[in-house]
Amino acid sequence: MENVCVLFDFWRVNSSTSLVLTCAAVFLLGYLYELARASVRGWEKSLAPSGTVVSASSSTPLVGPTATRNVIRWKRALFYGLLVAYSYSLMLIFMTYNGFLILAVIGGAVAGHYAYSSDEWGSVRGANCH
Numbered sequence: 001m002e003n004v005c006v007l008f009d010f011w012r013v014n015s016s017t018s019l020v021l022t023c024a025a026v027f028l029l030g031y032l033y034e035l036a037r038a039s040v041r042g043w044e045k046s047l048a049p050s051g052t053v054v055s056a057s058s059s060t061p062l063v064g065p066t067a068t069r070n071v072i073r074w075k076r077a078l079f080y081g082l083l084v085a086y087s088y089s090l091m092l093i094f095m096t097y098n099g100f101l102i103l104a105v106i107g108g109a110v111a112g113h114y115a116y117s118s119d120e121w122g123s124v125r126g127a128n129c130h
Helices: 016-047 066-094 099-116
Strands: 004-006 008-013
Touching: 008 016, 016 066, 016 099, 066 099
Parallel strands: none
Antiparallel strands: 004 008
């Protein structure tokens, strides 16, 4: 077994057992990423005025006082940054070019998307990092 470093120097794959455990952890990371995306999407939808259809390209303004809108914009920006960091971490795992880890990332993303995606047609996005 090759000595593959996964994200951090202390996370190394150097045996069959560590490969299986790492694949399980990476699958879970991909799955949880989709849960995080769905949770943020649901939170954002809860902020929209009732009866408003919110999509990724929607420019629906947030309602409420300016101070509240600013707090919400900061929270949205923070969640966006966290999701970008999370997705880049998955990309770095993918870039180890280890076939098992690549399949674990894809498998976790597919399972998570199946579990947490909505029935809206516009909820499918391209294969970008964020």
